[in-house]
Amino acid sequence: MNFDSLLWVLLLGSLLGLELIGKVPPTLHTPLMSGANAISGITMLAALTAIIKAETNSPLLIIGSISLGFALFNVVGGFFVTDRMLAMFSRKPTKKNK
Amino acid sequence: MNLPDIIKFVIDLIAVLLLALGIKGLSKVRSAREANILAAFAMLLSVVGLLAYYLGTSGIPIQSWAWIIIGSLVGSLLGTLLAKKVPMTSMPETVALFNGFGGMSSLLVAVGAFLFPFNEGAKAGSIEPFINDISISVSIFVGAITFSGSIVAMAKLQGWLSTPGWTQVKARHFVNIAFGATSLLAFIYLISGNISSIWLLVIASSLLGIGVTLPIGGADMPVVISLLNSYSGIAAAAAGFVVDSQLLIVAGAMVGAAGLILTQVMCKGMNRSLVSVLFGGSLSAQSTKSSGSGEYTNITSCSVEECALTLEAANRVIVVPGYGLAVAQAQHTLREVTKKLEQNGIEVVYAIHPVAGRMPGHMNVLLAEADVPYEQLKEMDIVNPEFPATDVVLVLGANDVVNPQAKNDKSSPLYGMPVLDVQEARTVFVIKRGMSAGYSGIKNDLFDLPNTSMVFGDAKKVLSELIGELKDLGVGEK
Numbered sequence: 001m002n003f004d005s006l007l008w009v010l011l012l013g014s015l016l017g018l019e020l021i022g023k024v025p026p027t028l029h030t031p032l033m034s035g036a037n038a039i040s041g042i043t044m045l046a047a048l049t050a051i052i053k054a055e056t057n058s059p060l061l062i063i064g065s066i067s068l069g070f071a072l073f074n075v076v077g078g079f080f081v082t083d084r085m086l087a088m089f090s091r092k093p094t095k096k097n098k
Numbered sequence: 099m100n101l102p103d104i105i106k107f108v109i110d111l112i113a114v115l116l117l118a119l120g121i122k123g124l125s126k127v128r129s130a131r132e133a134n135i136l137a138a139f140a141m142l143l144s145v146v147g148l149l150a151y152y153l154g155t156s157g158i159p160i161q162s163w164a165w166i167i168i169g170s171l172v173g174s175l176l177g178t179l180l181a182k183k184v185p186m187t188s189m190p191e192t193v194a195l196f197n198g199f200g201g202m203s204s205l206l207v208a209v210g211a212f213l214f215p216f217n218e219g220a221k222a223g224s225i226e227p228f229i230n231d232i233s234i235s236v237s238i239f240v241g242a243i244t245f246s247g248s249i250v251a252m253a254k255l256q257g258w259l260s261t262p263g264w265t266q267v268k269a270r271h272f273v274n275i276a277f278g279a280t281s282l283l284a285f286i287y288l289i290s291g292n293i294s295s296i297w298l299l300v301i302a303s304s305l306l307g308i309g310v311t312l313p314i315g316g317a318d319m320p321v322v323i324s325l326l327n328s329y330s331g332i333a334a335a336a337a338g339f340v341v342d343s344q345l346l347i348v349a350g351a352m353v354g355a356a357g358l359i360l361t362q363v364m365c366k367g368m369n370r371s372l373v374s375v376l377f378g379g380s381l382s383a384q385s386t387k388s389s390g391s392g393e394y395t396n397i398t399s400c401s402v403e404e405c406a407l408t409l410e411a412a413n414r415v416i417v418v419p420g421y422g423l424a425v426a427q428a429q430h431t432l433r434e435v436t437k438k439l440e441q442n443g444i445e446v447v448y449a450i451h452p453v454a455g456r457m458p459g460h461m462n463v464l465l466a467e468a469d470v471p472y473e474q475l476k477e478m479d480i481v482n483p484e485f486p487a488t489d490v491v492l493v494l495g496a497n498d499v500v501n502p503q504a505k506n507d508k509s510s511p512l513y514g515m516p517v518l519d520v521q522e523a524r525t526v527f528v529i530k531r532g533m534s535a536g537y538s539g540i541k542n543d544l545f546d547l548p549n550t551s552m553v554f555g556d557a558k559k560v561l562s563e564l565i566g567e568l569k570d571l572g573v574g575e576k
Contacts, residue, residue, distance in 0.1 A: 017355025
């Protein structure tokens with residue numbers, strides 16, 4: 001893809017992000033931050049690409065693998081920890097909504 | 099476009115859609131848990147899509163599989179382990195650590211792509227080398243700041259690092275500007291073809307991350323973590339330019355933008371601007387210069403027994419939790435106390451200041467863990483008018499968020515920060531270990547007020563003693 005289309009993607013993605021969370025109850029600030037943080041581990045795709053395209057280049061394989069490890073630490077840990085927090089909220093279903 | 103391209107394109111579109119729905123759903127209590135699972139599924143889908151694409155086109159060599167499996171196993175296992183083991187009270191530093199590792203991942207990918215260009219676009223020159231180098235530099239710069247900043251933030255929240263006085267000197271701005279300028283210089287060298295300047299860029303931007311985060315006081319840490327979270331999204335988007343992936347760019351941009359909004363929300367809660375959080379230094383350092391502080395003159399302390407007697411006679415009690423509650427791990431003991439009070443027909447609510455604890459929502463998470471019903475947690479704007487009609491306020495490990503100075507004393511560094519008007523209640527009990535100042539390091543005028551009594555001791559210990567006293571009084575026996 002050429003550079004200017006990628007810039008459009010960046011722009012529209014940012015606008016989407018700004019729109020997505022207009023109002024958040026304070027209860028959800030930490031889980032939301034943690035969940036969004038897990039999503040930022042999407043760099044795992046870049047790490048995967050690097051490993052796949054490295055062919056026999058050992059340094060790149062190793063850098064890619066470490067990068068993948070860091071990213072997956074972020075993604076998997078992030079989603080689990082978010083789920084742990086949210087599980088505590090849903091254990092008692094809320095009847096009244098503020 | 100041939101078939102694998104089309105399939106990958108469709109999968110990526112679905113993944114972006116699901117991620118967007120996930121973030122959206124995470125901002126609503128009802129849907130949050132499902133939304134988190136949805137987002138996790140979208141991430142898995144994107145990986146499957148990527149692997150399938152390469153299997154269907156160039157194929158994935160065996161040694162790549164080996165390194166993929168090693169990297170993902172180690173990362174996922176350690177991440178899972180930490181996520182399952184960490185106590186709820188350490189949530190903020192855990193998020194900071196995860197965040198830092200995400201930044202590190204972007205940094206490493208960019209370094210790899212620079213030293214060993216693997217992207218066809220960059221190799222063949224369809225992406226201009228210049229633009230490729232800019233993307234790599236941004237990814238390294240932001241990734242390094244995210245990593246080093248998050249690690250410093252984590253260390254400060256864990257108490258491994260304090261905020262020493264020398265970090266507050268004005269000269270720090272020049273040092274940071276020097277780090278920034280060095281990064282810029284390294285970047286210019288890098289695009290003009292000097293390969294080894296990449297290490298200068300890595301080091302200078304890491305130092306910048308440390309230099310900016312280190313002087314920030316603990317009270318402002320949540321804002322910093324949220325901002326760093328936004329950065330890690332930007333780093334991911336920059337990595338997306340490096341490997342030519344729209345999915346990475348969209349997801350990174352969404353996280354970056356959403357993180358900025360959240361940061362803004364938090365700044366508003368403290369009535370501080372982002373600029374003053376980032377460059378103002380810690381509040382305590384300012385307060386030593388201001389004349390607003392001074393000695394306490396009128397401290398009343400009382401025993402747990404007195405506290406229990408007053409509570410028994412109350413009709414309405416508001417609990418104000420703070421970081422001290424988290425540190426003492428006293429949320430379950432607190433819940434036992436309030437259960438007893440409720441059994442006696444006493445109305446109990448919890449007043450949640452937007453920045454109580456070390457992270458917005460920290461108190462909600464903590465109290466939810468102790469099974470406090472969600473509807474008993476009240477936000478500041480809703481609960482503030484209720485204080486005059488309240489008999490007893492229990493302040494548990496909160497300090498700055500109940501300091502009336504923020505309303506009354508224009509010379510105070512806290513002035514203008516929205517606070518809970520606990521002094522309007524009939525009686526205020528402050529459970530506190532000693533007379534030390536709060537995280538901002540500022541004297542709390544509340545403690546001097548005639549209707550305030552201090553109950554000295556560790557929150558958990560005082561609360562369990564309180565349970566005993568309430569039992570003796572027959573509270574909650576019915």
